[in-house]
Amino acid sequence: MQRVVLGRTGLEVYRLGFGGIPIQRVSEEQAVETVRHALEAGVDFIDTARGYTTSERRIGLALKQAGVVVGPAADKGAATEPAGEEPATAPPRPPSGPRRVVVASKSPARTAAAMRTDLETSLRELDLDYLDVYKCHFVATMADYEQVIAPGGALEALEEARAEGLIGHVGITSHRLEVLERALDDGLFDVIMVCFSFLEPQARETVIPEARARNVGVLAMKPFSGGVIDDARLALKYALSEPGVVVLAGVEYPHLFDENWRVFQEGSPLTPEERLRLTEIRQTFAKVFCRRCDYCQPCPQGVPIQTVLGVRQLVKRMGKEVLRESPFWPGIQKGHECTECEECMSRCPYELPIPDLIRENLRWLDEEE
Numbered sequence: 001m002q003r004v005v006l007g008r009t010g011l012e013v014y015r016l017g018f019g020g021i022p023i024q025r026v027s028e029e030q031a032v033e034t035v036r037h038a039l040e041a042g043v044d045f046i047d048t049a050r051g052y053t054t055s056e057r058r059i060g061l062a063l064k065q066a067g068v069v070v071g072p073a074a075d076k077g078a079a080t081e082p083a084g085e086e087p088a089t090a091p092p093r094p095p096s097g098p099r100r101v102v103v104a105s106k107s108p109a110r111t112a113a114a115m116r117t118d119l120e121t122s123l124r125e126l127d128l129d130y131l132d133v134y135k136c137h138f139v140a141t142m143a144d145y146e147q148v149i150a151p152g153g154a155l156e157a158l159e160e161a162r163a164e165g166l167i168g169h170v171g172i173t174s175h176r177l178e179v180l181e182r183a184l185d186d187g188l189f190d191v192i193m194v195c196f197s198f199l200e201p202q203a204r205e206t207v208i209p210e211a212r213a214r215n216v217g218v219l220a221m222k223p224f225s226g227g228v229i230d231d232a233r234l235a236l237k238y239a240l241s242e243p244g245v246v247v248l249a250g251v252e253y254p255h256l257f258d259e260n261w262r263v264f265q266e267g268s269p270l271t272p273e274e275r276l277r278l279t280e281i282r283q284t285f286a287k288v289f290c291r292r293c294d295y296c297q298p299c300p301q302g303v304p305i306q307t308v309l310g311v312r313q314l315v316k317r318m319g320k321e322v323l324r325e326s327p328f329w330p331g332i333q334k335g336h337e338c339t340e341c342e343e344c345m346s347r348c349p350y351e352l353p354i355p356d357l358i359r360e361n362l363r364w365l366d367e368e369e
């Protein structure tokens, strides 16, 4: 099974990590069992977020039950290989002692004060005194980015936390490639997290090679395009075909984890038939799949278009009950105020029929009620 060094962090992990979104939608007992199962199978990278409701707490419980360690001791002396270099085989495990697991979380805070508060909450929820990576989450626009890196911005709090030994490395996540390109140019982050799937392959040509050249670690999120892609095996094989990145796949049940882990263990390349199938699926979704880039904004009615267009994935990922209580819900309801003016359509690079998709998604949601 392939391992990768996560850029200049020096953290060496398996190329398939565990994403913390889906465990929100099952009971706590089920969630803890799933994460513990993944840890016992060998997973050594777990990603979660302040915004994933119960995810941090549940992961914290599973880490305890699995008896693994989280901490900086194992980092020492590891930062010598460039990003993307992969040993042919996994290095031998230490002969004794608990296994080391890398844990990352993130916060959408934009100011230093809010980021500090969120980091402390994350540590408390996970019941840890150290996190390997903490990221500025969902930095949606260039204006958000400027706020994050400005004096008094979120990055300042993360640098202070690093100096205090509360975190090891800083990262950034965005659905917008130019934000990540700017972050790479500025050189302020050790890790980037980017959407990468066969419906969103663009990072393969842009930020992934750039990050590799700059020795910045790459986490590939949404390998199933946020739940749009039903053929998990195919989707995962595609994401894993990009060398040097850690692919984050979240699941809520142990048997689903086993299926993903098996694909990873097999490590087999896409067959010509699978490539053909990928092309067919891409064509099917080309005019309905929202890439969450926000180029269509601003909407004069204030409709958060990508949220409304992604409502099916949100229901799939959180369950309707959790979604109704989440910060997404008021935005989804805002979709009813769409006047079908079509201003947004001229700005969408993928030429999506946005008002039609808003209508369809809201109708689907009503029928689900």
Ligand code: SF4
Binding pocket: 298, 299, 300, 301, 302, 303, 305, 337, 338, 339, 340, 341, 342, 343, 344, 345, 354, 355
């Ligand atoms: S069509 Fe609807 S979503 Fe698009 S800009 Fe007009 S009001 Fe906003």
Ligand code: SF4
Binding pocket: 289, 290, 291, 292, 293, 294, 295, 296, 297, 305, 306, 309, 347, 348, 349, 350, 351, 352, 354
């Ligand atoms: S509707 Fe188009 S422009 Fe708006 S977020 Fe989705 S893909 Fe991007």
